[in-house]
Amino acid sequence: MALNKQEIAQRIAQELQTGWYVNLGIGIPTLVANYIPKHISVVLQSENGLLGMGPFPFEGEEDADLINAGKQTITTLPGSVFFDSATSFAMIRGGHVQLTVLGAMEVADNGDIANWKIPDRMVKGMGGAMDLVASADNIIVAMQHTNKRGESKLLPACTLPITGVQCVKKIVTDLATLEVTPKEGFRLLERAPGVSVEEIVSKTAGRLTVKGDVPEMQF
């Protein structure tokens, strides 16, 4: 069975390591926060100016001055810090954030990512995405394996305007976990439970490397 959004987030949460500062993008990446393993201690960075993002506030305790990068009301945790936008991106650009998780419209087998613009459609802007993908050493994309028309989002080359070059390190889709490698393109690491290698192969347009037995994801 293909994963739902929560399961994609849950799988990505397994990648977290204690001590990491992590930036979670809008959409599925935000859900990762709900699945952080209990024994893992990470700090969530919100690029609008917060380290140590806590959960949503209780009803009636919302503070208009305390939001995350998705403009949602949130809370802090002990040890949280507020800072300005320049300092925030100093953290990101300077490589102090160990992991960025974000969504994508397309990923190329060289690690290029497109997630900010569709020509002839209203362009909302890249927000912090271009800074994030150009900066983080470790970038994981959370997305569906195919688009609404059933076409692969894992391509030999991006067809949409790109957000960053050769930056995506790993992809978790509803069907698979894949590593992006310079030499082998997408390397299949895991299948979603019950999903066949054949289905993944058929839905991956970019160069895909499958070696040996491909295990199912473990939850």
Place this chain on the structure above:
Amino acid sequence: MALNKQEIAQRIAQELQTGWYVNLGIGIPTLVANYIPKHISVVLQSENGLLGMGPFPFEGEEDADLINAGKQTITTLPGSVFFDSATSFAMIRGGHVQLTVLGAMEVADNGDIANWKIPDRMVKGMGGAMDLVASADNIIVAMQHTNKRGESKLLPACTLPITGVQCVKKIVTDLATLEVTPKEGFRLLERAPGVSVEEIVSKTAGRLTVKGDVPEMQF
């Protein structure tokens, strides 16, 4: 009579205007703080990280964590602010400090200044001087008109390694107040009380422009 150091400082203090943020260098410039006219309100910036520098502390109230750029113990005033060195030079480089007063070994008639290095002698470093002279719109030099050997410090060109190019706007020496102009070189504005134009001319090696009657400084 040639001015003493206090009088040079006092003359420079007349240049201050209410609302200005002012950086005073080490030596004579520091003394300017003692002569700020009562009706003038300025804020002193110390480039090690303080706006609103107050007087020296009372004996026994020195705080090792509160010093000025000359490493002297000082105090704050109501409205003072502490900040880091990058922010401090953002103020300076960004043109937010309206006036810099500093000493010099040599000034050229095009506004070049040399005040940080004597070849073959121990070099202590430029500290913040190069940032200050490259940044401020208004730079006043406080110095003796001649060096210990009686040679003019106002030259056609600096002989020592320079600190900044074409930046000095005004000079107050023990003998005169001079403007530095692109077309006329040093322009004599005022004589120290009792000092003759002839003496100033004879002790100025750079191009000097004297027009009409040159008034004496008023104190």
Place this chain on the structure above:
Amino acid sequence: MNKVIANATEAVEGVKDGMTLMLGGFGLCGIPENCINALVHLGVSGLTCISNNAGVDDFGLGLLLQKKQIRKMISSYVGENDEFERQMLSGELEVDLIPQGSLAERCRAGGAGIPAFYTPAGFGTEVAEGKETREYNGKMHILENALTADFAMVKAWKGDTDGNLVFKATARNFNPMMAMAGKITIAEVEELVAPGELDPNFIHTPGIFVQRIFKGTDYEKRIEQRTVRPRD
């Protein structure tokens, strides 16, 4: 060094058609509400507005868009605004989209006398078009220029009469950098206090960057995405 002015109307004196303005805020958080309203009343037009976002239809910069006072927006993200979309697609509104971190750094650079700097953000994308590129540490970077503005308008939590500012929580965002980059910087604050009442060790924006300050009124502080969790 008293910089206090009476109100928002006085604050925006001197803003003229065609000027470039910086406006602090992220989404609707920390925006200079009073100044924006005053600009609407002033009726200036042809403005270039540098602001991370463009407000919503009926609040924030959306109010200036409705009156067609803005000629060009320089932003990183401009969703959530139908009128914006209409004007942009019709070509009435020019839009320059900039990566958020580059926007923040370009404002800081403008205030700090750094005319240009290299950043990796946007290399290989549309953002890099026409810009110089260079490799540093095995990675490609693009050269970005500083941004400055005729007026910067920022919103702080507390300020003193000398212009020293303190921001609250994530309402800080772009405000400190824009305060640095305005030829004239206007600060509107929720609380205006005397010099010495703010701890000199904990001031976010030193008064040297602020030319005018006033106590704002009637803050709406609209929340864009009200997200809550149930009490157990």
Place this chain on the structure above:
Amino acid sequence: MNKVIANATEAVEGVKDGMTLMLGGFGLCGIPENCINALVHLGVSGLTCISNNAGVDDFGLGLLLQKKQIRKMISSYVGENDEFERQMLSGELEVDLIPQGSLAERCRAGGAGIPAFYTPAGFGTEVAEGKETREYNGKMHILENALTADFAMVKAWKGDTDGNLVFKATARNFNPMMAMAGKITIAEVEELVAPGELDPNFIHTPGIFVQRIFKGTDYEKRIEQRTVRPRD
């Protein structure tokens, strides 16, 4: 995210001969006294030290100079130190003098992922030799590169176990930028508190920049120029 280590000895673990270190402080104000002492005991040599100043003969970086542990100093001002002068004039010690503002900005840039930037400071002087120059806004600028270090050692007033730091008065100086620019940043603090005890709105250095933190002991806090005024 506990980053607390026991003491200065543990703090400097991993510092090796020939490494580049950043050390906070301006003059003797805000210097990492405990770390410097630990480096003396560790006995590492061939160090490149990036620090605005070089201490005095018997305190601060002067202690490392006495033991000839420093191969190169990168500073803006190095007066007040006879041993420094001797080693420099004899050629034992390499010295790279940098304008103070450029030094601060280059450290910040190193921490902020900005590999290079333009500044007017030093144009036309020795500092500009071999550097690219360019005119912006009618004024010449030089291109300066970022600085980073294997270890940065900073001294804060208060810190929490997550590495969040607060500095006191002018002891802040270079410490925040150097904290950003160290591959491993060590913070020594006068007071070590639990997370949540520092106000999140008023933290100078967010813990993300700090890898190790410990409570320092026996601070001497020597005053270089004790200037006082008479009581009336």
